[in-house]
Amino acid sequence: MAAQDNGVRTMILEGKTALVTGASRGIGAAIAVGLAKQGADVAITDLASEADALAKVQAEIEAAGRTCYNHDLDVTSKVRIEQIFAAVTEAAGGIDILVNNAGILVAKPLEEVDEKLWDAHFDVNGKGILLCTNAILPQMRARKAGRIINIASIAGRQGSPTQGHYAATKATAITLTRVYAQEVGMDGITVNAICPGIILTEMGKTNLGSQEAIDHWSTVASLKRLGDPVDVVGPTVFFASDLSDFVTGQALNVCGGIYFH
Numbered sequence: 001m002a003a004q005d006n007g008v009r010t011m012i013l014e015g016k017t018a019l020v021t022g023a024s025r026g027i028g029a030a031i032a033v034g035l036a037k038q039g040a041d042v043a044i045t046d047l048a049s050e051a052d053a054l055a056k057v058q059a060e061i062e063a064a065g066r067t068c069y070n071h072d073l074d075v076t077s078k079v080r081i082e083q084i085f086a087a088v089t090e091a092a093g094g095i096d097i098l099v100n101n102a103g104i105l106v107a108k109p110l111e112e113v114d115e116k117l118w119d120a121h122f123d124v125n126g127k128g129i130l131l132c133t134n135a136i137l138p139q140m141r142a143r144k145a146g147r148i149i150n151i152a153s154i155a156g157r158q159g160s161p162t163q164g165h166y167a168a169t170k171a172t173a174i175t176l177t178r179v180y181a182q183e184v185g186m187d188g189i190t191v192n193a194i195c196p197g198i199i200l201t202e203m204g205k206t207n208l209g210s211q212e213a214i215d216h217w218s219t220v221a222s223l224k225r226l227g228d229p230v231d232v233v234g235p236t237v238f239f240a241s242d243l244s245d246f247v248t249g250q251a252l253n254v255c256g257g258i259y260f261h
Contacts, residue, residue, distance in 0.1 A: 011039025019043040022102030024050035026201035034233030036066040045073035075128030107162040125169035144188040181249030190248040197255025199227040222257025
């Protein structure tokens with residue numbers, strides 16, 4: 001997805017800096033590399049325990065010819081978020097695109113979900129979006145421009161057995177997207193969400209549990225396959241770029257035709 005101008009190939013995110021949370025693997029890693037391939041410099045973050053995986057993503061970004069800023073970050077820590085965002089802003093001159101991707105899923109029936117597990121999911125999947133978004137808004141407001149993209153899930157549309165607590169956090173992500181869009185649109189900032197379906201990440205495969213389940217849901221999907229993390233890249237690039245100037249407050253299903261609302 002590149003523009004052609006007088007025979008010169010230009011990337012549609014050239015000159016932009018993006019920050020992606022939860023970027024060590026799966027959807028987050030694919031997004032980080034995908035944004036770099038469209039010209040963006042990318043700050044990648046994840047827990048300190050994911051340092052080795054983050055280093056591999058950094059190598060891919062740098063192989064694409066872009067600058068990579070690599071930081072450990074727990075999105076439940078307001079202090080740490082503000083430190084890292086300030087460091088990236090100083091090094092890069094600003095952050096144009098924020099992708100709130102960090103998330104957790106520990107599948108359990110709701111009857112077995114205790115307060116600790118409930119709070120852990122909402123701290124990462126809900127509060128993490130709130131804290132990261134609030135940390136980035138001042139500089140985006142000052143520039144009268146910015147792109148915020150929240151990675152939600154089709155689980156947030158309808159829920160599913162053993163994922164009620166996770167689905168509640170993703171419904172929260174969708175609602176935060178809609179409200180932020182209304183609150184910051186006048187400042188030239190767009191806020192959109194992507195709702196992946198079944199994506200065959202490590203977490204996705206673990207949640208499905210068997211090849212039989214993978215085969216079943218592949219049959220259910222209109223496209224007769226489940227998703228790869230790279231399938232989420234195109235929609236993210238769209239929301240991150242000028243192509244989506246007049247799109248905000250939307251939650252886009254990227255699910256291969258499993259869900260239609």
